[in-house]
Amino acid sequence: MSSTFARPFLSIVVPAYNEEERLIASLETIASYLHATGIDAEILVIDDGSKDNTAALAAKALAGRNGRVIRNGENRGKGYSLRHGVLEARGRFVLMTDADLSTPMDEHAKLAGVIRDRDLDVVIGSRALPHSDVQVRQGWLRQTMGRSFNTFIRAATGLPFRDTQCGFKLMDRERVKPLIEKMVVNRFAFDVELLFLCARFGLSVAEVPVTWRNAAGSKVSIVGDPLNMMVDVLRVRWRFRRGLYNPETGAAGAS
Numbered sequence: 001m002s003s004t005f006a007r008p009f010l011s012i013v014v015p016a017y018n019e020e021e022r023l024i025a026s027l028e029t030i031a032s033y034l035h036a037t038g039i040d041a042e043i044l045v046i047d048d049g050s051k052d053n054t055a056a057l058a059a060k061a062l063a064g065r066n067g068r069v070i071r072n073g074e075n076r077g078k079g080y081s082l083r084h085g086v087l088e089a090r091g092r093f094v095l096m097t098d099a100d101l102s103t104p105m106d107e108h109a110k111l112a113g114v115i116r117d118r119d120l121d122v123v124i125g126s127r128a129l130p131h132s133d134v135q136v137r138q139g140w141l142r143q144t145m146g147r148s149f150n151t152f153i154r155a156a157t158g159l160p161f162r163d164t165q166c167g168f169k170l171m172d173r174e175r176v177k178p179l180i181e182k183m184v185v186n187r188f189a190f191d192v193e194l195l196f197l198c199a200r201f202g203l204s205v206a207e208v209p210v211t212w213r214n215a216a217g218s219k220v221s222i223v224g225d226p227l228n229m230m231v232d233v234l235r236v237r238w239r240f241r242r243g244l245y246n247p248e249t250g251a252a253g254a255s
Contacts, residue, residue: 007090008066008090011044011085011093012030014043014046014097015048015085016046017049017078018051019052022100026100027061027067029101030105031043033106041091042089045058045067046071046072046082047072048077070084070085078190079187079188080186082190083190095108095111098168103167111210121171121176121198121204122198122203123170124166124205124208125169126161128162129163134211157236163207179197179203183197189228189233192229193236196236
């Protein structure tokens with residue numbers, strides 16, 4: 001892939017769907033963090049078929065910086081966007097972060113220290129550990145939905161994590177890429193699919209408490225998305241039992 005920039009150490013992947021009102025401020029915050037820390041990084045905004053000016057504004061904000069806007073072409077879902085971003089990324093490490101920066105960018109240093117010092121494959125931010133600092137909470141209904149979904153996940157997959165859905169995750173790209181290439185979940189159960197495959201294929205994962213502030217405008221619908229997420233989790237388990245995630249099985253997406 002041609003670029004005017006050398007291969008970076010870190011790729012920051014930001015999925016975005018109709019985020020014109022807050023994305024630019026978030027990109028400035030990310031850029032300021034990178035400047036202050038001196039981290040060699042690229043910023044990838046994955047535009048998921050936005051109907052507003054998200055893509056154009058992001059391209060303007062990234063002009064002259066080591067950053068790109070990557071378009072899905074149509075609305076495919078957050079999971080698809082994150083997969084797309086990891087596969088397009090060039091950095092040794094990939095940081096996934098939500099467009100609203102609910103987890104502040106400086107929490108990256110905490111995750112980076114853990115992944116380096118313990119030589120891990122993936123480190124995930126968590127809002128549910130004893131030392132997590134949730135400064136602005138979600139509404140009661142969303143909190144209840146989140147706790148219920150986590151209980152379901154733990155029962156259905158055996159994963160030990162208290163919070164799979166926090167959007168702040170750091171990973172060693174080369175170690176995780178073979179799993180990303182086999183993943184199929186396009187929407188919000190992407191995180192569960194990733195962590196389930198990490199556990200099954202022997203990748204090391206740590207859950208780390210982070211600061212988190214709820215921001216209005218969540219794209220997760222409390223009406224239809226919880227059921228769709230549970231169906232996707234069961235689908236992941238079924239695909240694994242069928243051997244469809246194994247390297248020797250063909251391309252991802254086979255039924």
